[in-house]
Amino acid sequence: AKLVDAALASGKIWEDEGFNYIKESFDKGTLHLIGLLSDGGVHSRLDQVQLIVKGASERGAKRIRLHILTDGRDVLDGSSVGFIETIEKDLAQLREQGVDARIASGGGRMYVTMDRYENDWSVVKRGWDAQVLGEAPHKFQNALEAVKTLRAEPKANDQYLPPFVIVDESGKSVGPIVDGDAVVTFNFRADRMVMLAKALEFPDFDKFDRVRVPKIKYAGMLQYDGELKLPSKYLVSPPLIERTSGEYLVKNGVRTFACSETVKFGHVTFFWNGNRSGYFDET
Numbered sequence: 001a002k003l004v005d006a007a008l009a010s011g012k013i014w015e016d017e018g019f020n021y022i023k024e025s026f027d028k029g030t031l032h033l034i035g036l037l038s039d040g041g042v043h044s045r046l047d048q049v050q051l052i053v054k055g056a057s058e059r060g061a062k063r064i065r066l067h068i069l070t071d072g073r074d075v076l077d078g079s080s081v082g083f084i085e086t087i088e089k090d091l092a093q094l095r096e097q098g099v100d101a102r103i104a105s106g107g108g109r110m111y112v113t114m115d116r117y118e119n120d121w122s123v124v125k126r127g128w129d130a131q132v133l134g135e136a137p138h139k140f141q142n143a144l145e146a147v148k149t150l151r152a153e154p155k156a157n158d159q160y161l162p163p164f165v166i167v168d169e170s171g172k173s174v175g176p177i178v179d180g181d182a183v184v185t186f187n188f189r190a191d192r193m194v195m196l197a198k199a200l201e202f203p204d205f206d207k208f209d210r211v212r213v214p215k216i217k218y219a220g221m222l223q224y225d226g227e228l229k230l231p232s233k234y235l236v237s238p239p240l241i242e243r244t245s246g247e248y249l250v251k252n253g254v255r256t257f258a259c260s261e262t263v264k265f266g267h268v269t270f271f272w273n274g275n276r277s278g279y280f281d282e283t
């Protein structure tokens with residue numbers, strides 16, 4: 001989060017390669033922003049999203065679509081409503097200034113998009129269908145109505161809201177991702193963005209049927225996997241972390257054994273080892 005804060009505060013984010021790459025699409029295409037809408041600060045932060053939306057519109061983005069994931073895990077359940085109200089105010093202001101800016105789709109983070117370590121690709125597929133194809137079982141005129149209605153179902157909560165798309169009066173999705181568009185995934189934390197990044201970037205992706213693969217300019221907030229170099233473009237450069245405790249132990253001949261449940265794989269591998277998931281020394 002700090003790296004993104006610093007890049008936004010200094011304005012460097014707008015000068016670097018990643019933003020200039022996606023900016024090439026602003027003339028003719030739509031800028032899509034996908035990620036967790038939350039002020040939890042664990043995977044993403046609302047104020048950073050607000051600054052990106054504002055900054056991109058000041059630098060030529062004329063059509064912006066947000067694909068939001070509701071939190072309720074790092075923040076109170078139900079707080080999604082307030083976050084949507086906040087961002088909707090910003091989008092309304094932009095519309096007054098002639099920028100066509102709207103929320104286009106959404107869903108709960110644990111049910112839509114934010115799976116990790118290939119635990120359940122159907123989670124990512126649900127997101128793909130809503131965000132890229134503009135298809136979801138629930139259709140609404142706006143995101144506030146969507147979340148309030150879906151939350152009213154028995155046992156519903158922010159984390160597991162079903163996917164929804166926002167549609168116009170004729171029932172057509174307002175923001176599918178199409179050829180010529182730009183996409184930014186705005187989570188800074190990597191583990192729950194890698195799977196979507198693969199679906200967006202890998203030409204030979206085969207984990208689910210993408211149906212349509214738009215030709216887009218895609219950048220992550222950060223690079224989510226340093227070994228796979230994924231995504232290849234990012235808005236903020238990842239930090240170089242050296243001399244971690246794992247490396248220190250290996251170089252001093254101390255064997256380590258790391259064990260975790262599947263979804264915490266990263267906590268005992270690349271979180272520990274400075275964003276490296278491989279061995280320092282296989283022997």
Ligand SMILES: O=C(O)[C@@H](CO)OP(=O)(O)O
Pocket residue numbers: 042043073074192
């Ligand atoms: O589930 C997760 O992604 C986070 C909370 O957002 O938890 P943890 O840091 O334990 O992985």
